[in-house]
Amino acid sequence: MKFFFLFTMALSTLLSKAEETAMLNFTNGDRLNGSLVKMSGDDIFWKSALLQNEAKFFLQQVQDITLPFFDTPQQNIDHVAHIRFNPDLRQQNENLPSDIIRGQLVAVNADNIILNTWFAGQLTINRNMVKDLEIFDIATPIYSGPSKQDDWKILPESSWEWELNRYIRRSEGMISKTFATIPERYCLSFVGEWKNDLNIKLQFAASDVEEETQNGYTINFNSGTTYLQKRSRDQQGSGLIGDYTRYPALRSKEKSVFRLFVDTSTGLIAFFSDADLVQQWNDTNKPYLSGKSIQISQPNGNTTPLTISRIVLSEWDGILPEQENGLHLNSINNPDPEKDEQRIHLRNGDILLGKVHKIENSEINLTTRFNEIKLPVSRIKKLALAPNEYDERLLQNGDIRAWFHDGDYVTFRLEEITADGKIKGYSQHFGTATFNPHAFSRLECNIYPLPGKK
Incomplete structure (x- = not known):
């Protein structure tokens, strides 16, 4: 009970300082945007434009609260x-x-x-x-977002919804962005969230969607099977590149950080999910495509929910992650x-x-x-740092899981919220630390299942 009171007080302080609305996510999958009014004991009071009056919910029904997005400050580091x-x-x-x-x-x-x-x-x-x-x-990122609704073009306009710095697919359609410049070698990363099977189409090195003749590479990921297609104006080398590959690991997930590495000088293309290489291709038919448009969609007829966020485009040194x-x-x-x-x-x-x-x-x-x-x-x-003695963190009451915007997380025991809204916590990993809440996308409670529950 003491932890729940501390956690509610912490979130109340954080969200009262937020400049944008937050999202209340329930354990049954329901979601409600708006703002936190107050917390008292085991209850949370929430205000939303969808509700006539402020509503009270039991905290045990809440999975987490998504915090507003803030840009990472520029750092002078190598x-x-x-x-x-x-x-x-x-x-x-x-x-x-x-x-x-x-x-x-x-x-x-x-x-x-x-x-x-x-x-x-x-x-x-x-x-x-x-x-x-x-x-x-x-x-240095060439692009990081989305930070506003029109960052990416939505076609048709009603097919995707922009909410809390992320795009949510509502019906058939795509999000598309044509960049002014794209490096010869680049990395595109984004966070994908879905329910059940993942079905996604990622088109890159492509022409703008409004051009009459389309060209580009397309990675298709359908229920654990991935393959790459090339479409060229002159039809040179158009068609399937490489083989179909099975990647069943995503069947047990509903969220992943995806990274696409492209070298337009050699035709090298690699697609990663979190730390795993899903598939690597080599386009052996010149010309290698180098369009400046990127498009994300789902196969026609697919109704699986899909959310895209934390899209980052940056220059790449040509060395694939280990x-x-x-x-x-x-x-x-x-x-x-x-x-x-x-x-x-x-x-x-x-x-x-x-x-x-x-x-x-x-x-x-x-x-x-x-x-x-x-x-x-x-x-x-x-x-790999060989320790003098292997040690691991113990599970403790009051632990929360704080998720960074890139999909990683750190676990610590919440101790207090400072007067200026910082999060103070303790972990055996690093002792006591005070965090800027802008680093996190959400704070997750109830992270250890009760006996008999999963």
């Missing part, structure tokens, strides 16, 4: 580190993704990892609880690490075996089997 924690007991049992937190890598020593973040300042992370660390170059389950190493050239060694993946594709001593001043100090070396952090792509 890399971003993704820290993935060891899975806790529930994540292991239910095959859930681990907590992930991102920031600029400041230092690594025997006990801790120091991370600078825009949303929580400097965090000191327990190294024994970290599974691995991945480092990415920073690419796949945890797809790494095939030569056993002679890449032997298994010995005790206290880590496998270190460099950005140029090389792999080192060594022991990481520390990271400071943007340099990594390590000992290989041959000598001691220093490398700039920006040259590292991924490394």
